[in-house]
Amino acid sequence: MTLLPLLAAYFDISVDQLLTYNAQLTTAEIQRIYQQLKAEFGQRDGAILLKKIHDLVRQYYSCYPFVLQMGLLLVNHLDYLPGKDAAEKQRTYLTEARALFERVKNAAGDPELVVQARSYQAYCDLMLQQPEQVLAALGEFVPATIPPESLIAGAFQQLGRNDEALRTVQSALFQYLTELMSLLTNSLLLLSDQPAKFAETYQRTWQLATAFSFPEIHPVVVLNFLLGACLGFAHQRQIALLSQVLTRFETVLRQVVVPIKLQGDAYFDRIQPWLDQLEIGPQTPRNSNHLRRDLLRVLLGDPQIQALATEPTLAPQLQKLQTLLEVEQHDEPAE
Template sequence: MSLNLGPVILQKRKAKGVTQQQLAKFIGVSKASVSKWETGQSYPDITLLPLLAAYFNVSIDTLMAYSSQLTAEQIREVYTSLIAQFDTRPAADVLAAIEDTIHRYYSCAPLVLEMGQLLLNHGDLLPGGTAVEKSSRYLTRAQELFAHVTEISTEPVLLEKARDFSAYCSLLLQRPDDVLTALGQFVPTYFPSESLIAWAYHLKGDEQRAMATTQSALYQYVTIMASQLTNYLQLVMGQPEKLRTTYARGWALIDTFDLAKLNPASVINFQVSAAMGYAQQHDATAVHACLTAYVDCLAAVKFPLRLHGDAYFDGIDEWLAQTDLGHALPRDEHQLQTDFVTVVLDNPAFKLYLETAEFQPIVQRLTQIKERLTYA
């Protein structure tokens, strides 16, 4: 985050009705120095800040346009700005920028939470040795940030997110007992507060907000269901009948709600998980069908990939806009494009299949998609 000191000095000077020369004389610097401050070419020496603040009768924080707390929109801008740096700056510089942001806003719980998620989602792109070493390093650092959120916040939603993300880190770090300690051994009884919100709007006569609230809940239910079915596919790989049933029901859900267009990432993950399950069962026909559907979905994806509604979910834009990252995805856009291709081409589970003549059209299409994404 850059300082807005120059514009503030300019605004305060004009409001006070003094010239650059008059300000320079009071502070004890040259008129050229004041000019450079106001145009952002340089900053005042740190020892001059109290004098400047006193001259304008404001606090140093006001003078620097600094606040320890950021709005949701500002946090979103910080997050997207940092992940965009992966395309233009060395990984070590990006890491330094992340840590600098954390240090600067260490008392802003929502920002700290997002920085933990950033490390969770992009740790593989940061410096630190082997993939295993990096995973351990940044998952541990993310957990430290999530723990800090619980120390500085009393907001129930933030505390719940921090707990859940920390448990997810524990899972990736192969610490199952920590997960169960944090979350418990059984799924908690779910109480749908969104239904209460929707009905409250209904009682107020605001049918549009009632429908939009219910739509946003349904949208989440559908995408979460697709994600859960994807996870379940991985758990039933050794049970052929249950794998086939789960795939059939999952595909019915995807088709019913047109998820290939609404949320293609969920469909892509579902198909590759199913293909891996069928590969374990040595069912080449099913593997081919899943990977074909996978490539069809990937080929139809339009980048940049953004969360959105459709003709059925036509009232969720306002809800999406107020979520942590708005319409954006948490994963870096270009890295996500690469992952979509390499998860198949570089997957050991598919190696023997992709070497056969039957699967060559799939390999060729994926290669073409990879080239298209590379030069886009």
């Protein structure tokens, strides 16, 4: 009992609040807090937001799904946080996020949370250029698994609940396609010195994306893929292919409505309940209000792209994108 005032002071609450304090948040509460914090990036001072995140993590340190999401929040918005340069920010906040993921990995009893935390921790290690730790944590080969969604869908079928079985299959398909798009984007980076294989990967991936209407229902993963294709073709000086990708990049970019929310369509017409039950719901992990600005800065700031700015075919396209960037920067709210 004598520790209660000290505990109340630590959490910055009254003793009465401490006695009725619930250290666990619901999924809806986690979604709300994440959305609120994400919306404040770019609007409020980064140091204030960082303190807010620290206070919330301290307050809900035993709510492991929340701690996991706060780690992801740091990873996805580290460029908005205090620091003298990009390298320092990455080092500081990836290290901090890694510690949160390690906390979840070591303390959470939920096997799914532990697996997620281990993967996110390995991502931080990779970005911190510590590949040995990544391989030590995850191994050198992709593990063989039995997809749980097949078992869940089969169980629903046996119960005669076919609509829920279809929802399960659609949700898994949507998630696997998203992951596949990301893997194919990564493969472009590994094929930059193999022009023929690079071009084939680009064409096949674009066909896959358009077949499932991903430019409309998941534009972020498509734009990241197109950005990687642009940079690769610029490096290879493939002018015709680069022009084609720039046209597609601009088209998808202009169609984006922010803030972006993941959604289904006429084909993926059963996935909304699955999206809604995710820890952060259908919102994107990173603040999407500045998506166009951030992507355009990366594209137009690339030295290989800049070296091709006077090419007759590319010059008008790049100028249109530069004008779009200026509009995006002009419309930014004052911080």
